Amino acid sequence: MRHVWRWFGPIDKVTIADARQAGAQGIVSALHHVPHGAVWLPAEIERRQREVASLPDGSASDLNWEIVESLPISEAIKTQVGEWRSHIANYRTSLENLARAGISVICYNFMPVLDWTRTDLAWRLPHGGTTMRFDLIDFAAFDIHILKRQGAIGDYTPEIASEAERRYAQMDDRARKILARNVNSGLPGSTEDTSLDGLAAQLSSYDRIDATILRQHFVDFLEEVVPTAERLGLRLCCHPDDPPFPLLGLPRVMSTEADYRYILDAVDSPANGATLCTGSLGARPDNDLPGMIGRMGPKIHFAHLRNVRKEAAGTPCSFHEDEHLAGDTDMVAVVAALLHEEARRKKEGRQDAVIPMRPDHGQDILDDLTRGAQPGYPAIGRLKGLAELRGVEHAIRKSTTA
Template identity: 50%
Template sequence: MIESWRWYGEFDSISLAEVAQTGARGIVTALHDIPYGAAWPQEAIAARKRQIVQAGFDWVVVESLPIHECIKKGEGDLSALFANYRQSMANLAAVGVKTICYNFMPLLDWTRTDLAAPVTGGATCLRFDAVRMAAFEIHMLGRQAAEAAYSDAVLAQAGAWFQVASDDERKGLLSAIMAGLPGAFDRYDIAGLRVALAAYDGIDRAALRANYKRFLDEVVPAAEDLGIRLCVHPDDPPLDILGLPRIVSDADDLDWVLKAYDSPANGITLCSGSLGANPKNDVPAIAAKVADRIHFAHLRNVRKDADGSFEEAAHLDGDTDMVALIRVLLDEETRRRDAGRADHAIPFRPDHGHHMLSDLTRDVIPGYPLIGRLRGLAELRGVIRGLAHA
């Protein structure tokens, strides 16, 4: 497996020189300064690749080449947006970058309610708290329809939290929910979020699937011609949120994605944390089912609560059997190698991490500290080496 590290370029306080000390040799990044929907210039892509190569790395995965919201909504004349996406793919392929991670989550990327929830020992982690999310949806956004998504106990606790929460606490909750958009250009206040959500009125699960199918039909043939592998990231969290449908959340969803355009170029980013937050998902079993279409892996773990809350656990703790999952990935690599594939190795990165030690006082992107991910990478490396020599 190819040990990789997500790096946010000029927006990242962690330098490539520091990343080199982790032992990772692949970089996962994007051109985060380019607005969604615009074509990525080949010159800018080449410059970023030179920067990465000169630092001693390979640029192994683009994460992400974002999909414009109009495509997700199926809104207006989309020909220029699809053309720009295909041109970006062509420009990436021209400099040898041929694995592209993306997601089809409406409006918001990963969503958390707490960016610094306490962890035993003094570290902090990202957390999705069902009570705070209910308080946000119902009492801050005024989305009464959200009540159906929560238990009576959660609704009661949400109301109680909202009654005693200070203005700063409410602002902090909004800020945490907005923080899952690194590199994005939109940040919303409550009024702005209401307007943005209203743009999705009438778009249900079936409509969003139809828009996703249209996207695949428009871009996968070009990916095939270019030798590019596209790999969709599962929804995070894997449940409908803010009234928005989610369509990449479980085994059935992944089966639909792969059948919607049946091609090796249409694949999966296997994110053990996103899938693992859904109580019905057996992540190693899902990985085994879609193994031949896994082009990239995010390895992290979560610990779930009965009320629907979850938080980031240490990489070898939590509810997902990480050893069993890595066994599936290594077996798939063996199958590819035996089939004669030169590109049999699966790139992975330690996803998210606890904020600990000096990371606690350092300005880093939420969920992407240096030391917490280094710990995760070291643990994952040990599992991989151990299984490889078993």
Template identity: 50%
Template sequence: MKKLMQTFRWFGPNDEVTLADIRQTGATGIVTALHHIPCGEEWSVEEISHRKDLIASSGLSWEVVESVNIHESIKTGEPERDHYIELYKRSLQNLATCGLKIVCYNFMPVLDWTRTHLDFRLPDNASALRYSAPALAAFELFILQRQEAFNEYSAEQQEAARQYFDGITEAEKGLLSNTIMAGLPGTDEVFSVAEFRQHLQRYEQVGPAQLKENLAYFLRAIIPVAETLGIKMCIHPDDPPFPILGLPRVVSTEEDLLDVVNFIPSASNGITFCTGSLGANPENNLPAMLERLGPDIHFIHLRNVQREADGSFYEAEHLDGSTDMFAVMQQIIKEQKRREHAGRTDIAIPMRPDHGHKILDDVHRNTYPGYSVIGRMKGLAELRGLELGIRRSLYEQINL
């Protein structure tokens, strides 16, 4: 049976992690996007081909597009959304023309993944990403001054936020704001507080039910096109998988993911199963979700988080944290076997080690947060060994 396809995320020619670096990690596939093209604009065949050829010249292959970002007007359901959906279809057509057939995307309002600290030091002095619930509350209440937040946080949470806010310097407050209000991955964009408030205002009349309906509208328009092109669309879960900043979340639970695939049942309408995003919600049983959602999973992100009692979490070692990575990998391999028995050809599911600690010589590189090369290579090595051990064990037990 085929192994998982080992891939690595790369942010393009400006990434301090080079394609030559990635080739030495043992990964064979690249996960990337045309980050220089503004969200909502069409990706041309020329731009796609140029990037694909650059990757191929390094002995690697572009396997997954992450992400073709969705314009905010589609998420908010504004009149111009149909225009941006048509541009999205054209980008998919051009990707298919260039042989790219897996497209990851997300439907998170305003921001992509959100953290409060990008340099959280672990006992061994490795640097990790962290989401601090008191820090996020402090930003909402005392920097952003979102009035509705005072009704959404308990008295205990507000007191914790006040203590946090009073205990940091003005420089640390600025850093907290810039960290939370960072733009899309692969860009250096950071919103100002005024700009951020304007973006949030666009969602004042968009609750969870409406956002989910807007997602369904997008999929009903896109998936038939993806089917004809042979493209597999795979939605990434919300990160973190719970409401923040007054914004709705609609891709955070198993029920949410089932809604997505049931909006328009199709082999082209699937899931990016991110163990880090989903694992931050203690209600999510990841191995059980994998068992039930397995046929609809087209792409896998593997990382671990250590949850804390107040809703905070930090990114742990790939094999150590609140998620049982052994049980996760076991279910993934079992799903591969089910696909093999069903006669499916998509058995070598692409996976990538998601995020990684900044360790060793990574500290001398200005890499994108979470995307240091050595930390991710360490994670890939651990996951590769875990996969091999489980696969050998299952072969011996049930003659897979």
């Protein structure tokens, strides 16, 4: 696997120098300041490439911007309203510009409104560090009592709704504001900040869009952009829903293997692929990750390796980000399956035989606790995760060649 590292640009408290010292072989980044639906201009792409290629003292970093995460899909495209057709044209233009810059792997998602959701961005762990957590009771308290979404109470069991009412009553005003801010955090690195009123307005745009309609809109989008990507030699790879179950009354269409199979089959092309995120998919007990790699392997263009620990049975449930080799996912089996897929590709002679992988998320430990990096993207926590994953990879390679 090729070990890559997510970097949010000059605002990131974890620098390119840090990434290099952590052992990164390439950089994953995006133009977070460009509005969704707008064209990524060549000058902006080239500027980010220069920022990645240089250390603070001006010397070469020996790293390149290799993967885009994410080239966002506007809400207009997802709902097919307003300027959605011009946004698709802009997306194709952005793909052209990225291809000319030599960047060939493009990660994106098709989640409505919010790109990821947690209720606590710094949940204290027994060892003194912190991690991100999704607490279903807290989320229900936000949905029913803070956002006051119409019909929200019907989306929860009576037991969860009752506990959410008690939890909300115990919160002071500060705790309620922190919970709302955490839920509204959205895409890491994004400059878009959604107020409660703004969030409610965006939710209303999906009043008549269920999973079937959203899935068709997704296929419509792919039919427009995949031919361009294939012609340019690009590999598009969709990130799964995070978390992988419906929230806020919104539909979800990329939460299970069946969801992926539908989309990959609907527009069958080498350019239409998957981002395998073990943390997102691992929050559902019915997702068999090593098995998914075996069955979807040829279409996996990018891997995010992280682990979560589910705190209850069933779907949905509370969960938190665990250490990379802890949690509920058998990470050794996942890495072994990815290496098996790489070997299969090499026998086929595929140019993309090596799968790029980044250590996704990490617990805040040591001086991460005071650095103030993007939620989920600490320096030392990810360095630790990458070191563990590299150790697993090395051990598997040694055992299979012995």
